[in-house]
């Protein structure tokens with residue numbers, strides 16, 4: 001799935017699992033941090049721009065899905081984020097959940113354009129080469145399945161935001177979140193029938 005879908009999905013888990021904003025942010029972070037190992041793409045583009053050589057995405061392929069998509073990274077991420085939390089053990093547990101949901105959704109739907117472009121999950125990397133998991137039915141990263149899942153997650157998160165008064169924007173900025181939820185609630189009041197209040 002795309003990083004934005006991982007973000008919204010992880011926030012939904014966080015909103016269901018932990019009560020305070022700080023811990024929700026940490027649990028959400030655990031679900032998007034794995035894709036930091038894809039930042040080699042930035043280095044690839046920069047290198048290609050500087051040298052004028054064709055971009056082969058060498059760093060991206062070298063690190064993505066290898067450094068932060070296995071159990072060693074899951075343990076480190078959960079331990080570090082739990083150390084910053086209010087409810088340490090609860091956040092550690094839910095960080096492991098969002099981290100692994102990220103891996104699961106990558107396993108389900110992150111392949112390239114051709115059916116042979118499967119992205120495996122190298123669960124022991126970067127310490128061990130095994131186990132390696134892949135699923136032959138893996139759908140495309142830009143496939144309709146991912147779009148549908150994202151729209152479902154997004155709509156659900158907006159519903160929760162209107163009801164509870166906070167949204168996934170709180171992960172970026174509580175102040176922006178206040179504005180965002182205010183606008184959402186205003187739209188809902190406008191859309192609601194007059195008799196409902």
Ligand SMILES: [Zn+2]
Nearest residue numbers: 034035102106
């Ligand atoms: Zn990923």
